[in-house]
Amino acid sequence: MRISTTCRNRIIRVLAVAFWIAVWQGVSLAVGSEILVASPARTFGALLSLLREGAFYRAVLGSLMRICAGFALALALGIALGALSFAVGWVRALLHPVVSVVKATPVASFVILALIWISSKNLSIFISFLMVFPIMYENMLAGLESADPKLLEMGRVFQLSRLSRIRAIYLPAAYPFLLSAARLSLGMCWKSGIAAEVIGQPRQSIGAELNQAKLFFNTPDLFAWTVTIIVVSVVFERLVLCGIRALMRRWEHA
Secondary structure, three states, X not given: OOOOHHHHHHHHHHHHHHHHHHHHHHHHHHHOOOOOOOOHHHHHHHHHHHHOOHHHHHHHHHHHHHHHHHHXXXXXXXXXXXXXXXXXXXXHHHHHHHHHHHHXXXXXXXXXXXXXXXXXXXXXXXXXXXXXXXXXXXXXXXXXHOOOHHHHHHHHHOOOOHHHHHHHHHHHHHHHHHHHHHHHHHHXXXXXXXXXXXXXXXXXXXXXXXXXXXXXOOHHHHHHHHHHHHHHHHHHHHHHHHHHHHHHHHHHOO
C-alpha cells in the first residue's frame, strides 16, 4: 500500500522529534545531573505537575494576552503606516530612521530603557510590538510596491474605483508579503515578549515562573516551562496565520 506524501511527511516529523528526544536523553545521561540537564522523563513529569495547578494557566494566559496585544498593535500599525508610506512620500522619509533604529537596537537595550518609563506589567506588550512593527511595516510597503504595473494600467483604463483597485490589485500583491512577515515575526514576538517578562517580572507570567525556577535550581520546571513556551508559540503561530488567511478570503469575497 502506498503512503501519501502528507502521511509520509508527518511520519518523518514524528521520527525527527523522537530522534532529538533520544539525543536529549543521551545528553542527560552523559551529564549525569538533573540540575544541569533534566531528562525528558523528569521534564514531562514536571510539566504534568504544573498542568494540575491553576497558577500555570494564569501564567500562560497572562503572557499570551500581553504578547497578543503587542502583536495585534504592531500588525495594525505596520499595515496602516506601510500603506500610508506607500501613498505619501514624506511619511516614508519620516519613518525610515525610526524603523532602522528599532531594527538595529538589541532587545535587551529596549527592555532596560523601557523599564524606566513603562510598568513591568506592560513591558512585554511594548517589546513584542517593537520586534514585530518593523517587519510588518517593511513587508507591507514592499508588497504594495510589488503590484503589477500592467494590472494597475488596466485598472486605470477600465476606470476602477480606488477601493476596487485595492481589493483586486494591491491586496493580492501585499498578501504574500504580509503572510511571510507574520510567519517570521510571530516566533520573534513570542520569544522577545517572554524575555521581557523574565527581566520585568510581572505577576502571572511565564517569564516570572522561568525566573523562579532558575533561582531555585529547579531545572525540571525550567525545562517544563520551556516546553510550554514552544507549544504555545506554535499554537499561537498557527492560529494567527489561519486568521490572516480567513480575513484575506473574506475580503476577496466581500
